[in-house]
Amino acid sequence: MRRRLWAGVLAAAVLLTGCAQSVDPIERLGKKAAQRVRPHEPAGERPYARWGLAAPLPPAPKPPARSAAGGADAGRGGLPPVVDHVPTRDKVVFLTYDDGSERDPRFVDMVRELRLPVSMFLTDSVVGPGYGHFARLRSVGATIQNHTLDHPSLRGLPYAGQRAEICGQQDKLRSRFGLRPRLFRPPYGTYDATTLRAAADCGIAAVVLWRASTENGALVFGDGERRLRPGDIVSVASGEATGPTLRERTTRLLREIQGRGLTVGRLEDYL
Ligand SMILES: [Zn+2]
Structure with missing residues:
Protein backbone atom coordinates (compact mmCIF):
# COMPACT_ATOMS: atom_id res chain seq x y z
CA MET A 1 0.00 0.00 0.00
CA LEU A 57 5.37 5.08 9.36
CA PRO A 58 6.80 2.91 6.60
CA PRO A 59 4.13 1.38 4.40
CA ALA A 60 3.27 -2.20 5.33
CA PRO A 61 4.75 -4.83 3.02
CA LYS A 62 2.49 -6.62 0.62
CA PRO A 63 0.63 -9.16 2.75
CA PRO A 64 0.96 -12.87 2.07
CA ALA A 65 -1.63 -14.75 0.07
CA ARG A 66 -4.26 -15.90 2.55
CA SER A 67 -3.55 -19.57 1.97
CA ALA A 68 0.06 -18.98 2.96
CA ALA A 69 -0.81 -17.09 6.12
CA GLY A 70 -1.68 -20.23 7.97
CA GLY A 71 -3.52 -18.59 10.84
CA ALA A 72 -7.18 -18.83 9.98
CA ASP A 73 -6.75 -22.23 8.35
CA ALA A 74 -4.75 -23.70 11.19
CA GLY A 75 -7.59 -24.67 13.54
CA ARG A 76 -8.22 -28.27 14.46
CA GLY A 77 -11.42 -30.15 13.84
CA GLY A 78 -13.02 -27.22 12.07
CA LEU A 79 -12.55 -25.00 15.10
CA PRO A 80 -11.06 -21.52 14.68
CA PRO A 81 -7.44 -21.13 15.77
CA VAL A 82 -6.68 -18.99 18.82
CA VAL A 83 -3.91 -16.53 18.03
CA ASP A 84 -1.99 -13.95 20.03
CA HIS A 85 0.48 -13.29 17.22
CA VAL A 86 0.82 -14.10 13.56
CA PRO A 87 3.77 -16.18 12.38
CA THR A 88 5.39 -13.85 9.84
CA ARG A 89 8.74 -12.34 9.04
CA ASP A 90 7.11 -9.19 7.76
CA LYS A 91 8.12 -6.27 9.92
CA VAL A 92 4.58 -5.55 11.04
CA VAL A 93 2.57 -5.58 14.24
CA PHE A 94 -1.20 -5.33 14.49
CA LEU A 95 -3.14 -2.74 16.48
CA THR A 96 -6.42 -3.84 18.04
CA TYR A 97 -8.88 -1.81 20.11
CA ASP A 98 -11.65 -3.29 22.23
CA ASP A 99 -15.15 -2.54 23.49
CA GLY A 100 -15.96 0.77 21.82
CA SER A 101 -16.27 3.05 24.83
CA GLU A 102 -13.95 5.74 23.44
CA ARG A 103 -15.36 7.72 20.57
CA ASP A 104 -12.98 10.63 20.06
CA PRO A 105 -13.54 12.23 16.63
CA ARG A 106 -9.87 13.21 16.55
CA PHE A 107 -8.94 9.53 16.68
CA VAL A 108 -10.77 9.17 13.37
CA ASP A 109 -8.55 11.98 12.02
CA MET A 110 -5.49 10.18 13.33
CA VAL A 111 -6.42 6.88 11.69
CA ARG A 112 -7.16 8.66 8.41
CA GLU A 113 -4.07 10.85 8.29
CA LEU A 114 -1.65 8.12 9.37
CA ARG A 115 -3.51 5.52 7.30
CA LEU A 116 -3.55 3.17 10.27
CA PRO A 117 -5.12 -0.22 9.50
CA VAL A 118 -6.54 -0.72 13.02
CA SER A 119 -9.01 -3.44 14.06
CA MET A 120 -11.90 -2.50 16.35
CA PHE A 121 -13.46 -5.32 18.39
CA LEU A 122 -16.88 -4.00 19.38
CA THR A 123 -19.27 -4.90 22.20
CA ASP A 124 -22.85 -3.91 21.49
CA SER A 125 -23.80 -2.91 25.04
CA VAL A 126 -20.72 -0.67 25.27
CA VAL A 127 -21.10 0.99 21.88
CA GLY A 128 -24.83 1.54 22.48
CA PRO A 129 -26.03 4.27 20.16
CA GLY A 130 -22.44 5.15 19.17
CA TYR A 131 -22.06 3.00 16.05
CA GLY A 132 -21.84 6.10 13.83
CA HIS A 133 -18.36 6.80 15.16
CA PHE A 134 -17.22 3.33 14.10
CA ALA A 135 -18.82 3.73 10.70
CA ARG A 136 -16.63 6.82 10.30
CA LEU A 137 -13.58 4.89 11.46
CA ARG A 138 -14.42 2.14 9.00
CA SER A 139 -14.73 4.68 6.19
CA VAL A 140 -11.13 5.77 6.84
CA GLY A 141 -9.66 2.28 6.89
CA ALA A 142 -10.44 0.64 10.24
CA THR A 143 -12.00 -2.81 10.32
CA ILE A 144 -14.83 -3.91 12.60
CA GLN A 145 -14.79 -7.22 14.47
CA ASN A 146 -16.79 -9.07 17.14
CA HIS A 147 -16.36 -8.68 20.92
CA THR A 148 -19.78 -10.06 22.07
CA LEU A 149 -23.10 -8.39 22.80
CA ASP A 150 -22.64 -7.83 26.53
CA HIS A 151 -18.99 -8.46 27.41
CA PRO A 152 -19.38 -11.45 29.74
CA SER A 153 -16.54 -13.76 30.69
CA LEU A 154 -17.46 -16.66 28.43
CA ARG A 155 -15.43 -19.46 29.98
CA GLY A 156 -17.73 -21.95 31.70
CA LEU A 157 -20.96 -20.59 30.24
CA PRO A 158 -23.24 -23.08 28.47
CA TYR A 159 -23.11 -23.37 24.69
CA ALA A 160 -26.43 -21.59 24.13
CA GLY A 161 -25.34 -18.54 26.10
CA GLN A 162 -21.94 -18.33 24.40
CA ARG A 163 -23.48 -18.76 21.00
CA ALA A 164 -26.06 -16.05 21.72
CA GLU A 165 -23.30 -13.62 22.70
CA ILE A 166 -21.19 -14.27 19.61
CA CYS A 167 -23.86 -14.85 16.95
CA GLY A 168 -25.94 -12.01 18.38
CA GLN A 169 -23.09 -9.55 17.81
CA GLN A 170 -22.47 -11.00 14.36
CA ASP A 171 -26.09 -10.19 13.53
CA LYS A 172 -25.85 -6.73 15.09
CA LEU A 173 -22.73 -5.84 13.14
CA ARG A 174 -24.23 -7.18 9.95
CA SER A 175 -27.32 -5.02 10.37
CA ARG A 176 -25.23 -1.94 11.29
CA PHE A 177 -22.45 -2.26 8.73
CA GLY A 178 -23.56 -4.90 6.26
CA LEU A 179 -20.58 -7.06 7.14
CA ARG A 180 -19.99 -10.43 8.72
CA PRO A 181 -16.91 -10.29 10.97
CA ARG A 182 -14.40 -13.13 10.61
CA LEU A 183 -12.53 -12.38 13.82
CA PHE A 184 -13.68 -12.65 17.42
CA ARG A 185 -12.05 -11.56 20.66
CA PRO A 186 -13.47 -13.04 23.87
CA PRO A 187 -13.88 -10.49 26.66
CA TYR A 188 -10.95 -10.55 29.14
CA GLY A 189 -9.28 -13.06 26.82
CA THR A 190 -11.04 -15.94 28.60
CA TYR A 191 -12.56 -18.81 26.63
CA ASP A 192 -12.99 -22.58 26.61
CA ALA A 193 -13.67 -25.34 24.08
CA THR A 194 -17.34 -24.34 24.02
CA THR A 195 -16.35 -20.82 22.98
CA LEU A 196 -14.47 -22.18 19.98
CA ARG A 197 -17.40 -24.36 18.96
CA ALA A 198 -19.85 -21.48 19.30
CA ALA A 199 -17.51 -19.14 17.43
CA ALA A 200 -17.18 -21.65 14.58
CA ASP A 201 -20.96 -22.01 14.40
CA CYS A 202 -21.26 -18.20 14.17
CA GLY A 203 -18.89 -18.05 11.20
CA ILE A 204 -15.76 -16.92 13.05
CA ALA A 205 -12.49 -17.80 11.31
CA ALA A 206 -10.06 -16.94 14.14
CA VAL A 207 -10.20 -16.11 17.86
CA VAL A 208 -7.86 -13.21 18.46
CA LEU A 209 -6.04 -12.61 21.75
CA TRP A 210 -2.92 -10.45 22.11
CA ARG A 211 0.75 -10.86 23.03
CA ALA A 212 1.22 -7.27 24.13
CA SER A 213 -1.09 -4.69 25.63
CA THR A 214 -0.78 -1.11 26.78
CA GLU A 215 -1.11 -0.27 30.44
CA ASN A 216 -0.90 3.36 31.52
CA GLY A 217 0.83 4.07 28.26
CA ALA A 218 3.45 1.34 28.70
CA LEU A 219 3.64 -1.98 26.90
CA VAL A 220 3.00 -5.15 28.89
CA PHE A 221 3.90 -8.51 27.37
CA GLY A 222 2.54 -12.00 27.76
CA ASP A 223 4.79 -14.94 27.06
CA GLY A 224 8.13 -14.61 25.38
CA GLU A 225 10.37 -11.66 24.69
CA ARG A 226 9.54 -8.38 26.36
CA ARG A 227 9.80 -6.36 23.20
CA LEU A 228 7.70 -6.07 20.08
CA ARG A 229 8.38 -8.73 17.48
CA PRO A 230 7.12 -9.09 13.91
CA GLY A 231 3.59 -10.46 13.90
CA ASP A 232 2.68 -9.37 17.42
CA ILE A 233 -0.96 -8.53 18.06
CA VAL A 234 -1.19 -5.52 20.39
CA SER A 235 -4.27 -4.67 22.41
CA VAL A 236 -4.50 -0.94 23.05
CA ALA A 237 -6.25 -0.52 26.39
CA SER A 238 -9.57 1.25 26.31
CA GLY A 239 -11.77 3.01 28.78
CA GLU A 240 -9.07 4.11 31.20
CA ALA A 241 -10.57 6.94 33.24
CA THR A 242 -7.22 8.52 33.98
CA GLY A 243 -3.91 8.67 32.19
CA PRO A 244 -3.16 9.22 28.54
CA THR A 245 -5.93 9.51 25.97
CA LEU A 246 -6.49 6.93 23.29
CA ARG A 247 -4.62 9.14 20.82
CA GLU A 248 -1.70 9.58 23.21
CA ARG A 249 -1.57 5.85 23.90
CA THR A 250 -1.55 5.22 20.17
CA THR A 251 1.19 7.76 19.54
CA ARG A 252 3.42 6.23 22.22
CA LEU A 253 2.83 2.80 20.80
CA LEU A 254 3.63 3.98 17.27
CA ARG A 255 6.93 5.44 18.51
CA GLU A 256 7.76 2.10 20.11
CA ILE A 257 6.86 0.34 16.86
CA GLN A 258 9.05 2.69 14.84
CA GLY A 259 11.87 2.29 17.36
CA ARG A 260 11.84 -1.45 16.66
CA GLY A 261 11.98 -0.92 12.91
CA LEU A 262 8.42 -2.16 12.53
CA THR A 263 5.24 -0.74 11.06
CA VAL A 264 1.51 -1.41 11.34
CA GLY A 265 -0.08 -4.14 9.23
CA ARG A 266 -3.71 -5.05 8.68
CA LEU A 267 -4.56 -8.06 10.81
CA GLU A 268 -7.27 -9.20 8.42
CA ASP A 269 -4.65 -9.55 5.67
CA TYR A 270 -2.91 -12.22 7.75
CA LEU A 271 -5.79 -14.15 9.29
ZN1 LIG B 1 -13.34 -5.98 26.20
Missing part, protein backbone atom coordinates in the same frame (compact mmCIF):
# COMPACT_ATOMS: atom_id res chain seq x y z
CA ARG A 2 1.47 3.31 -1.02
CA ARG A 3 1.55 6.12 1.43
CA ARG A 4 0.87 9.64 0.32
CA LEU A 5 0.97 12.94 2.05
CA TRP A 6 -2.21 14.73 2.90
CA ALA A 7 -1.21 18.14 1.68
CA GLY A 8 -2.92 21.02 3.28
CA VAL A 9 -5.19 18.99 5.52
CA LEU A 10 -5.76 20.89 8.72
CA ALA A 11 -2.87 23.15 7.86
CA ALA A 12 -4.07 25.79 10.27
CA ALA A 13 -4.91 23.47 13.11
CA VAL A 14 -1.56 21.98 14.00
CA LEU A 15 -1.86 19.77 17.05
CA LEU A 16 0.83 17.54 18.42
CA THR A 17 -0.88 14.89 20.46
CA GLY A 18 -0.14 15.14 24.14
CA CYS A 19 2.57 17.72 23.72
CA ALA A 20 0.95 20.59 25.58
CA GLN A 21 2.10 19.72 29.07
CA SER A 22 4.43 16.88 28.28
CA VAL A 23 7.98 16.81 29.53
CA ASP A 24 8.55 13.34 28.18
CA PRO A 25 12.15 13.41 26.89
CA ILE A 26 11.30 10.94 24.14
CA GLU A 27 8.54 13.22 23.04
CA ARG A 28 10.86 16.23 22.98
CA LEU A 29 13.40 14.20 21.06
CA GLY A 30 10.64 13.26 18.67
CA LYS A 31 9.75 16.86 18.05
CA LYS A 32 13.36 17.84 17.46
CA ALA A 33 13.81 14.97 15.09
CA ALA A 34 10.61 15.94 13.35
CA GLN A 35 11.99 19.43 12.86
CA ARG A 36 15.13 18.00 11.29
CA VAL A 37 13.12 16.09 8.73
CA ARG A 38 12.48 18.30 5.74
CA PRO A 39 12.53 21.58 7.69
CA HIS A 40 11.25 23.49 4.66
CA GLU A 41 8.07 21.48 4.60
CA PRO A 42 5.04 22.98 6.36
CA ALA A 43 3.69 20.92 9.23
CA GLY A 44 0.38 20.65 7.43
CA GLU A 45 2.05 18.37 4.92
CA ARG A 46 3.56 16.16 7.57
CA PRO A 47 0.74 14.25 9.23
CA TYR A 48 3.18 12.10 11.17
CA ALA A 49 4.57 15.21 12.87
CA ARG A 50 1.06 16.42 13.63
CA TRP A 51 0.47 13.20 15.53
CA GLY A 52 3.73 13.38 17.47
CA LEU A 53 5.90 11.10 15.34
CA ALA A 54 9.42 11.93 14.22
CA ALA A 55 9.11 10.17 10.87
CA PRO A 56 6.41 8.66 8.69
